[in-house]
Amino acid sequence: MFTTDESFRGGGEKICDCCGNPSQRTWTMVERDGRPYAVYFAACYDHGHERESWIDVVFGTWGEGDEYDDHLTFGCRFGPVVNSPLPAATAVDAAFVAPDGPLYGEKLSRTAALAHPRIADFWQVVDFVVECDPLVHEHHYGHRPQS
Incomplete structure (x- = not known):
């Protein structure tokens, strides 16, 4: 069962480079x-x-010093897709707009992510985020997610 560590939650606003509209951001730890x-x-x-x-x-490993050797990042886009009235998640290259750094560890390409043994873990977390994160x-x- 997943929960979030609300003491770790952050967020903010950034202006989109392509359209100039504000984008909202959120992040937190999943337990x-x-x-x-994650x-x-x-x-x-x-x-x-x-x-x-x-x-x-x-x-990756969390809360055990500054070790990031085992960190692995997956990415997806969640939104409209062709031939569906509902939004869906599509794998993309991970954290491609974020600077490289130890937190992200290995940033998987779409192709590598889809073939990775942890892809099912990734989709479970994405489902949790879409269902439970208030902003997303x-x-x-x-509407806000129901408790």
Whole structure:
């Protein structure tokens, strides 16, 4: 069972480079069975005709010093897709707009992510984020998630 560490939650606003509209950002630690499991970063964009979120999930060892050797980052875009009335998640190159650094560890390409043994773990965290993160959920569904 996933939960979030709200003491770790952050966020902010940034102006989109492509359209000049503000984007909202959020991040926090995901815990599994009460233990640190992953960190996610989500950026929610409203380009007028479509709403989308870009979500990066970082897996690795947490809370044991500054060791990042095992960190691994997956990325996805959540939003409108062809031939569907509902938004969907699509794997993308991970954290491609974020600067390289030890926190992200190995940033997986879309191709590498889809073939990686932890892809199912990634999709579970993405489902949790879309369902439970207040900003991401409201951005796509127009209301806060139900508790």
